[in-house]
Amino acid sequence: MISVERLTKRYGDVPAVEDVSFHCAPGTVTGFLGPNGAGKSTTMRMICGLTRASSGSATVKGVPYGRIANPGRHVGVLLDAAAQHSGRTGRETLALTAQITGIGQDRVGRMLDLVGLAGKPARRRVGGYSLGMRQRLGIAQALIGDPSVLILDEPANGLDPEGIFWMRGLLRDFADRGGTVLLSSHLLREVEAVADRFVVIAGGRIAAQGSKEDLLAAPGGTLARGLDRSALDAALAAAGLRFQSKPDGSFLVDAPAEAVGRAAAAAGAVLLELGQAGGGGLEELFLNLTTGARPEPAREGVLQ
Ligand SMILES: Nc1ncnc2c1ncn2[C@@H]1O[C@H](COP(=O)(O)OP(=O)(O)OP(=O)(O)O)[C@@H](O)[C@H]1O
Secondary structure (H helix, E strand, O other), X not given: OEEEEEEEEEEOOEEEEEEEEEEEOOOEEEEEEOOOOOOHHHHHHHHOOOOOOOEEEEEEOOEOHHHOOOHHHOEEEEOOHHHOOOOOEHHHHHXXXXXXXXXXXXXXXXXXXXXXXXXXXXXXXXXXXXXXXXXXXXXXXXXXXXXXXXXXXXXXXXXXXXXXXXXXXXXXXXXXXXXXXXXXXXXXXXXXXXXXXXXXXXXXXXXEEEEHHHHHOOOOOEEXXXXXXXXXXXXXXXXXXXXXXXXXXXXXXXXXXXXXXXXXXXXXXXXXXXXXXXXXXXXXXXXXXXXXXXXXXXXXXXXX
């Protein structure tokens, strides 16, 4: 469990994070989303005790991170894959982490296997690693202590499509076995594919949070487009349906798709498109929430 309560960070007069609260439960992957400079990394750093909060608090498994004895056994953290020591090999890096964490060295080989760095890559110096390889090594470091919580800042950065697919499976499996995952990413489709909950932050404030189902649920209504705009307009009106026309020539109808289809059929209006409105997924949600003005404080599960 990760609990963040009214976390705030100011750099001088500039607020980087303001009044941010959310919870990540065991068995779930929480996608932490926001545009550049939104405050994701600062929030994650505060959770991990690397940046001191101006106010508010964060706990992991009920205690502040800094008070967890041997945190690597409980919380796997990957905040900056580029920060690894470039002179050590991948295997040496993991061996050192295992030693510090008090983990048997046998787990080093298992983790290298798991992240796809076994063999020759493990013997190479990290300085010669690609960003994707560093991310894999960072994930191995995060997992080596067999933690129940993972905090990962942009772990998919630099991974190729196969790597992203692999990581998605790894995180899903981790959560399905009862683990807690907090994951920030710019790769919206990847987050959409793996996360159960989203926390969206913009301008340092929570713009929305809730379950995937709640946040991505269509606002209701049916989107319809006809071959002849005025014919469909007349058909919808004749059926007594409430609707509004959109600038692109389609109609947003306050009725199920079947009713719209029947209205069009009854009037002989040819339909080119008929579907649920608002199916733009996470990308549309993200853009709606984060484009433009600084949002006001949000309520749980409610979009601003
Ligand atoms: N050490 C610092 N000193 C001053 N301002 C900072 C510092 N660290 C972060 N900031 C500012 O705080 C705000 C939030 O930054 P943060 O790195 O947390 O955003 P982010 O959501 O992680 O962005 P990105 O997606 O680009 O990594 C930004 O305006 C940033 O410039």
